[in-house]
Amino acid sequence: MxxxxxxxxxxxxxxxxxxxxxxxxxxxxxxxxxxxxxxxxxxxxxxxxxxxxxxxxxxxxxxxxxxxxxxxxxxxxxxxxxxxxxxxxxxxxxxxxxxxxxxxxxxxxxxxxxxxxxxxxxxxxxxxxxxxxxxxxxxxxxxxxxxxxxxxxxxxxxxxxxxxxxxxxxxxxxxxxxxxxxxxxxxxxxxxxxxxxxxxxxxxxxxxxxxxxxxxxxxxxxxxxPRELIERYATREVLELRFAIDAAPDLDGKLQGLADRVEVLPDRVLLYTDDGDAAAAAIHQRGLRPESTLVRRSTLEDVFLHITGRRLIE
Amino acid sequence: MSGALKVLSHHLRLYRRVWKGSVFVSFVSPVLYLASIGVGLGSLVSRGPAHAIGGVSYAAFIAPGLLAATAMMTASSETTFPIMARVYWMRTYDAMLASPLTVRDLVGGELLWLCFRLALVSVIFFVVMAAFHTVHSVQALFAIPVAILSGLAFGLPVMAWSAKQRTDTPFALLFRFVVTPLFVLGGTFFPIDRLPRLLEDIAWLTPLAHGVALTRALTTGQAALSSALGHVTVLAIYAAIGIAAALVTFRQELAR
Structure with missing residues (x-):
């Protein structure tokens, strides 16, 4: 610039x-x-x-x-x-x-x-x-x-x-x-x-x-x-996983290879991937049982998280 | 129209809502003071040695003092809470500075507004004084601009200081430890040469003492040009310092 x-x-x-x-x-x-x-x-x-x-x-x-x-x-x-x-x-x-x-x-x-x-x-x-x-x-x-x-x-x-x-x-x-x-x-x-x-x-x-x-x-x-930023810094889709608070599994290694990038936040796990549904299915195959799964389009929040490692609104 | 006039017209528009009450109070307050202290207390005081207060009735002695003190009071109420409100509570100045107006226009506008308020209360006070037969000279009319200048000499430095305040506690202290003692001891009710020497010297450093001395000399017909110029110079210096300081503090608070 x-x-x-x-x-x-x-x-x-x-x-x-x-x-x-x-x-x-x-x-x-x-x-x-x-x-x-x-x-x-x-x-x-x-x-x-x-x-x-x-x-x-x-x-x-x-x-x-x-x-x-x-x-x-x-x-x-x-x-x-x-x-x-x-x-x-x-x-x-x-x-x-x-x-x-x-x-x-x-x-x-x-x-x-x-x-x-x-x-x-x-x-x-x-x-x-x-x-x-x-x-x-x-x-x-x-x-x-x-x-x-x-x-x-x-x-x-x-x-x-x-x-x-x-x-x-x-x-x-x-x-x-x-x-x-x-x-x-x-x-x-x-x-x-x-x-x-x-x-x-x-x-x-x-x-x-x-x-x-x-x-x-x-x-x-x-x-x-907005589109350029999302394309440059995020994937097309994001898979959001929420686990029950007392049943959060040990994720170490279990998400390997499922997504381009994985972000573990205090309240949820984000998997950056171009095919969210495929990643969700793979998760189930690996025996993980999140309380909820959500596939959504990437947003600028994801861009911000990727660039700074922090969320916009703490 | 210049920027300062635009700020003045904003304040006048707000004043249109409250002017009746404000003018009423400006009449009632001098009537109460002159009737109770001037005439009531004065009927006892005037039996004392009249030369101590320049050979005039007690009412005629305190009336010009009250005129200058009222200007000081009006100036301090206009330059404390309202200024902090426009800087901080209501952010009126921020809105003005988002337009072509400048910090200089704000300070100029406040100066014009303060002149307007002081002129209004001083003229009303003078009319009441005349009704109480406490005006003894044609030169007494000059007491009105001198009262306005006394108000500016006190109010403009206070305005510069008020722009920096973020709570109203300092204003309570100002009224308790500066305005009230000046009102009581600054020469309004008795000649300041009756004070202990140290307090008398301090009194002469304040704008009020000069304002009272000059308005009194004018309304009792005893003004001498040389001493008048001295008093006006002191008051003008206070006012000029106030404007210069306000330009600095307004800029610090509003255009950082």
Whole structure:
């Protein structure tokens, strides 16, 4: 990656981008490019440096060293001009609880020099878009987590940004609310908005991202499309075995030759193989009697486990 | 519109919800003080040697002191909890900094907002003072900007410090060990030359003593230009240090 040529057309361009907090290295010399119109993800566990990277892209946190260009400009010099063209949905929501739902949007519009009538028109359109049209004059605090997140997304869109930054957009939301958020982000992508998001959910990365980088301990450890990463670092299928807690067999040697790779986790055993059913049948032939067997498609979680030897969500 | 004005307009929008109660309190508080301490207690005090308080009634003596002290109180309530809330509890500033606004706009906006609040309470206080016949000079009108400056001199350094706080315990200590002692001993109720020498010297290091001295000189019609300039200079230095410090602490907390 380090020898990737400079791409002046990239919407975001980072080379050797580093963030230090005192002696702590939060982001360690990362390289990446984000193209116009794509959905780009930072996948990694908590503390991997995703949020610090996002804050540098958002021109709030100055880079400690390395090169960063956003929309072709230098955040250190033209922060306000870049921010005028960004939409930001932070991890901890920063909605104004002392303002009503719609006020949150048109008050925010003022910071971008959007004239009153335009701001009101966009507010109405955006509240409809995130399905909060009937909540115009409601207080913010009683809204559900999913509604607040959608309101935060609507507020970030008030300036019609070219680039939307979302830091863990669905963390803490229930499955229904997550799918609603994914659906809205997908529609935005269809409209040509470039989306950059962080997540520690592999399904989110698979659903939304055209390309992603896997971050661990402040570094980028892999990059590519979800499919490419799975092909490169995992097998087509995974066989998951669970054994009764008091009847966990001595597996030593018994799984030899059944799979390309075997991962023994505290609660289950994963066998990486291109044919999960065949491996399951072989297990039974060898006299192993797991409490449950599951054959599934490989996911990014498997990629992460393979690269780092750790699970994404401990 | 400049960034600082946008921050001010955000605060004004929130204030629209509470302005009636806020203005009411700004009227009632000086009325209670001037009626009880100024007129009530003053009817006893004024029988003493009047030269000790400059030959005016006790009410006319404490009214300008209360004006400056009220500005200090207003400034400290605006620059403690609300600042920590916008940095930390509510993250209002984070939202603002995701827009084209800058840290400089935030500090400028808070400065404008503090000026607005101080102007409001000072004007209301001045009207009540006049109603109590405690205004004795045309130059007394200058007491309003001096009270605003006194509030800024105290509030802006406090604002810089508040941005660093993550719990409200330090604010309770500030009110208990700084604001209240200043209010009681800072020259509002009696001349600070009646304090022990050491305390008097300490009092002159605080912005309140200068604010009280100058507002009192103005409303009783005894202001001299040279001493007035001295007091204004001290207050302006405090305010300028507060702004410079706030630019540093806001940046440390919000744009790390």
């Amino acid at each position: 380090a020898d990737t040529p400079t791409r002046p057309d990239a919407l975001i361009h980072a080379r050797g981008l580093t963030k230090l907090f005192g002696s702590l290295v939060a982001v360690d010399a990362v390289d990446f490019d984000v193209d116009r119109g794509e959905a780009f993800g930072f996948l990694g566990p908590n503390g991997a440096g995703k949020t610090s990277t996002m804050r540098m892209i958002g021109c709030v946190s100055p880079a400690s060293s390395g090169e960063l260009r956003v929309l072709g400009m230098d955040p250190a010099v033209e922060g306000p001009r870049i921010r005028a063209r960004l939409g930001v949905v932070p991890q901890a929501d920063t909605l104004d609880r002392e303002l009503r739902v719609a006020e949150n949007l048109y008050t925010y519009a003022r910071y971008f020099d959007i004239a009153g009538p335009v701001a009101r028109k966009r507010t109405a359109e955006l509240l409809d878009f995130v399905q909060l049209g009937d909540r115009w004059d409601d207080e913010v605090e009683p809204l559900s987590g999913g509604m607040k997140r959608r309101l935060a997304i609507a507020r970030a869109l008030i300036s019609e940004p070219e680039l939307l930054l979302l830091d863990e957009p669905t963390t803490g939301l229930d499955p229904q609310a997550r799918h609603m958020v994914w659906d809205r982000l997908y529609r935005l992508k269809q409209r040509g908005v470039t989306i950059v998001l962080t997540t520690h959910y592999m399904d989110e990365a698979e659903q939304l991202c055209d390309r992603l980088v896997v971050m661990d301990k402040a570094k980028i450890v892999a990059s590519g499309s």
